[in-house]
Amino acid sequence: MALTSQLVLNLARRELAYSRRTFTALFLAITIGVTALTAINSFAERIELAMAARSGELLGGDLRISSQRDLQPFVDSLPPALKPDATVLEMPSMASTGEQLQLVEVKVVGGNYPLLGELQIRDQGLQRQPPAGSVWVEPSLLTQLNIDVGDTIELGFSQLTVAGVIDHEPDRVAGAFSIGPRVILAHADLADSRLLQPGSRFRTRLLYGRPPSELDSLQQQLDKILPKGSQLENAREGLETTREMTRQASRYLRLTAFAGLLLAMVSVFLSVSGLLEQRVIPVATLKAIGAPSSLVLQTYLLLLVSTALAAGLVGVTAGMTLQNLLPQLLGNLLPGDLPKPSNQAIGQGLAVACMMTLFAALPPLWRLVKTPPVRVLRSAVPPAGSLFGKIGQALAGMATASLLLIWLAQDFKLGAQASAGLFLLMLLFALAGQAILALLLKSVGIGGLVWRQAVTGLVRRRTHTLFAVAALATGILALLAPSLIQQDLLRQWLVKVPQNSPNHFLIGIQREQVPDITQLLAELGATQFSPQPMIRARLVSIDDTASADLELTTSRARRMAERENNLSWRRLPEPNNPILQGLWWQPNTEQHELSLEKEWAELLGATLGSRITFEISGEQVSGVVTSIRQVDWERLTTNFFVIFSPGVLADAPSSYVTSFRVSEADADSLRQQLIAKFPNLTVIDMRQMLAAMQSIIERLASAVQFMGALTLLAGGAVLLAVVVAERGRVSQEAALLRALGASNRQISAIFTLRFGLLGTVAALLGIFAAVAAGAVLAARLLHISYQPSMALLGLTLLISGLLVTLVGRAGCQRALTESPLTLFRETN
Template sequence: MNVVRHAARTLRREFMAGDLLTVFAALVLGVAAMTAVGTLVDRVTLALTASAAEVIGGDLGVQARAEPPAGFAEQARQRGLAIAHRVTFPSVLFHGESSLMATIKGVDGAHPLRGRLRVARDVAGLHAEDAGGPPAGEAYADPRLLAGLGVSIGDTIELGASHVRITRVLLSEPDASGGLMEMAPPLLVHRHDVAAAGLLGAGSRASYRLMFAGPPDAVDGMRQWLEPQLQPGQRLVGVEDAQQGLRAAFDRAGRFLALAALLAVLLAGVATALAANRFALHRIDTVAILRCLGARQRDILGSLALQLVLLAIPACALGIGLGMLAQVALVEALGNLVPARMPLPQATPMLAGAGIGLLILFGFGLPPLLRLRGVPPMRVLNRSFAALPATSLLAYVAALAATVALTVYATGDVQLAAWVLGGLAALAVIAAAAGAALLWLLGRVQARLRGAWRLGLAALTRRRGLAVVQLVGLSLSLCALLLLAVIGPGLLGQWRDRLPADTPNHFLLNVQRDQAQAVDQALRGLGVADPDLQPFGTGRLLAINGKPPQRAQVDEGDDGNDADRPVNFSWRHGFPPANTLLEGQYWDASSRADEASLEEGWARRYGMSIGDTLTLQLGEQERTFTVTSVRKADWDSFRVNFFVLLNAGAVGDAPYNLISSFHLPSGRTAALAPVARQFPNVSVLEIDAILERVREVIERVAQAVQLVMGFSLAAGVLVLLAALQATAGERRYDSAVLRTLGARHGQLRGAVLVEFGALGLLAAVLAVAAAALIGALVSRQLFELALAPPWVPLLAGGAGGVLLSLLAGWSGTRSILRTPPVLALRQG
């Protein structure tokens, strides 16, 4: 036989019959979802890497809490590298009676070494130009700073003990955080003006950075020379530190997208396996006839395999095309979450998408065809058929492992794949065990039943293997659909709810202790329900467990020694809001013991646990506190949170000022002007723009996820239909026999409804429970959200699955009843 001609002719004839069309659609959806997400992740990663040097303002740098040694700059000059100095610190600016907290950045004329510093002579930014660092006596100001102080270009503002004149509006600069987490607006000045202002004395919170730029070999050599020279408090700054705010935002977006893509690929594999199994069952008689006519086994299998290849080529091409269109839509949906200058799509994600398509096809579609090797020519006279060979089972396992590995490679999220796929694998095992146990039980009781109940349950027990496969497919597809349609939106909603309408949008800083009552009354007069002024102290971390503090988590180029490190802390009697107690016991309000409560990240950084001690310098006193609790702080709440909390009953007379966060309706910041005039030392920081930016991130991620979920939901529906039709041929043959024996239409329809109702109900129970469990674990472990299972939508989805199962059974009986018994018996 001519294998190629036979494969092409058979494929053309069988494509629209249903099974191969299902396989084709599953391939298209799986390849499209993976290509879209993989291409987007690849483009963003390349863009972030390519622009990293521009973002940090150089190729390499040294950051420290004090001015880096002059020898570092001299060594860089000897290697032919350009250098630039910069110092950054928070400070309050004044203009008349107005004051505003700002981020002061003192630079020299060489700044920036990489990237572009964009300024304008007008507030609207219509005449933008590139510039270097400002000359001495001049400053470039963020537009928010101009509005907050009520000044214009050409005005002079107070900077410590000196004055600077604003000559340009600062539009963009390297090393900016993109506006996402930079709370105070920046002011760019010359380093000489910073020195003249007298703001860099002892106790200042300044951060110094020495940047280098030059040929790659020289930069690498400088890095190797610097690493052994670094002292405590000094660390290297490289391209890996760039765009951290953007990376964090995209990481969460990427996890949502990866979840949708992962489920789409898995569902495509399940749909392919079910459809291919049905396709193989329908080919049994054809293979037997070909064997009777002298066709060789290898030619028959070659023809069937070639049909899969001919099917895969257009499916992968169409999937890649749809995936590329989808990733363009994803870039548009994510908007300014992704870099403005995105590189062109690379071939690797497309090849990975096509590779996943081929793995799905041959891994899940070929094993059922291997069973056809054992079809004897006598099949034309009897109903014999080979059992599933061990090689087919191994092929399934290998295909699943390879698909998971390639999916993890494309999405870059091992944890997500482990939790989701582990949960679904457990569901498949439980569904198979539950199905086998239920069928055994039904086999014991169905003989005592009558009518449609007996016929329907007998159909299940007679085809136990197929019924178990059908149940597993139904459970997986319904669980995946619930994860996508209920758990996914629930996670996004939980993320949105972390920023409710009354989220604090103002911070009040530097309130002195003798001003506390007056400031509290002033804020309550503006409608602030609970100003919650909290003490804010700065001390020195002297020891942990009696030894110099050493970080358990050490940055590259840093020895982790934090001896004499400044530490911000607070104290209170009651447990703080926006915190969750993880370990230990929080002190009683009346306690006077030397107790401390640590935030989990800070505790992990120093490897501390319950019972450890930390020694702090609080003003003139040196105190040792015992750790009695570990908390998780909700930093997204925009409430005032601290890494170190002390028992208020044991602090004594430590120096401090007060800080508060509160909510005012948008646009009412001007109402705080009397407070600023009455207390000129107090700084008011408005963060409405930051909150809007965070909300925009959430909304854009939600739009992108919904787009990818469309592919996954389509794949889930496809699996559901494939699972429901898995035994259509067998039911058609059984119904024909029963009709020949005199069964009525109502009895046959009732039997099918019982069969599908039992399958659908068991699958729904398993899927709802699994979706709730997987959703809770994934939300807590990966998204750091506390999602309570939304039982009402889950149960509604489970009921919908049962109804869909019953609808499929009812629809199937209509076609069966329209088929003459003689024809059905011949086809069986």
């Protein structure tokens, strides 16, 4: 036993020394695949842990009632046992120092807020509510208004002292999507500020913190009397919802990682197959002199498992290091500080390294040890294996990859669909590559020696060539498609907005203020303003079908049906909103007529003649659809999904809103004078909003490109595996060409052209697929126009072709320097 073990170790050591380049390629392929997998898995796990740990804090309490309406009358009607333990109101407003203005998110807290988690104020520790006449603010507001703690700011009609800086807010969701810095105000100071006006936009939350034994009974009682348009949630359900949301996001992240892992599996397959094909004659010689098949099997299993474990450890270490870069790329899009990952991703990485290596190696290794040595030695040609054997090996590899994908996605249906899609994609790449090879083969007769040898070399090893083409094209697709969409999405936000469009919005205008504000805007040089009434309403029914019973097919349609809508009324149509169906009403009409925005009508299934009913402040108002119009949202003018004919909503509670344009030089002065005279107004600078959106898009795109780079790196490992696997045949071909009189310059040109053709074909296929994928995503997911950058496509083609050429050419350098006799001896 000891002798056998020693013999296995000696043979393994010699084999490793002889085939070190092949094992190096195998090591790199496994390392890259495990790195991508570990980085994404551990990062996804950290997000899941963070969201699970903060679910109760994010909810704000054990039970929460939320609404976009004023719930104070509901609270006043509750018996003492059902009154909330804390209240929260959130709304946009303007904070001012007299000289500078800043749009802020005001949070009004009352009762025993916070019920869960900790509200940390810098240098003051844990707190509940700011003292009377004061506020707490986020650090960014100090910088933006150039103030310090102790200074005074104007908020609404109140002068408030900045009493502290917020370091941590327990129920604050990711701050990147906020419209401005947070300002926390005590509920006792809300009335004096007069921030709440008829038609104001705000969110109300009633929070309950009770013992677990009382929660079910409390929830049942509140559910029976819940106001319309309100939502009742508990921490347990919120946790499950959060987990499902983060679980879905994690699945897609893991599917992204699998693209790199799949390419790594291809390179492992090529490396192992190339290694074992090169060792057919030495293994046959060993068996001919009496070595048992078990010795050969143990030797190669030891080598492959050792390589897989070593590469897996390196990949896990690199992945755990790289996953720390993703939070830095995404910044404050993430839910606060992420906890440390567990060791689960490490175990998965090592398991995957061994699984993909063994499943790639076992079919050819089994065939190697079972092939009779006399068959090999008589022909001196390594047996290629039967067609059924190759098909079986391919099916085994596909089954292994599918099982890994389903396991990593943690969802059988999603994993199976993604697996089928990825393999279909690679199959299409292989078929397209086959067609291109056929065309190249037809051109052999019209080219010279260099062209003929370059093309026939690709065709001769057709299987390896097609694997390399498919893998490299998939890597280019994974990296290029997000880049194309990112460029187009940024153009949508930054370029599609017409130069002369309004650049500010003014909200919270009261009806009696409209004449004075209109006059002031004109005096201050603003243009394109036209205050429009805005009425908050909830959809009740369409054609007598309750909103809850509408057959809606998308989540967006369901949100539109459930949320409160902003209605308006007009006498004349907006000039830039053409009527697509029906007719606009007469200015003096007395009928209850409606005009709908095209997409809103399509999502909710409303058509001309539909009767739609809304609820406004407890009263129902109906109208018949007489026109459907196209809204030009890109102009940033004041638009509404639903517009009533005049007179129907004249007495409904409303505020007014308008967009306007002002020169950049006059913008600050105009905002200051508006807020000084009308403190209840909120001015939104669209330039700041667009800049914030650009920042979000760029961070998300950076994270996607980060994963795309790992995928392309895995594609590079495939190329390296192809080069190493072909090293013996390249050396033999080079020796034969030199023996027949070819110069080093000709041989160098042949290999350069061969790998140049390989890189160009793969780049072309990847580019075509990326353009098609970008078009589908732009149309189906993002709903944006799509104009791929020709410069980016050309640069991708150039860089990909050059990279493949240089790597392939470098791998063949030794074949150009050794003598033909040395090369013949090594390859035979």
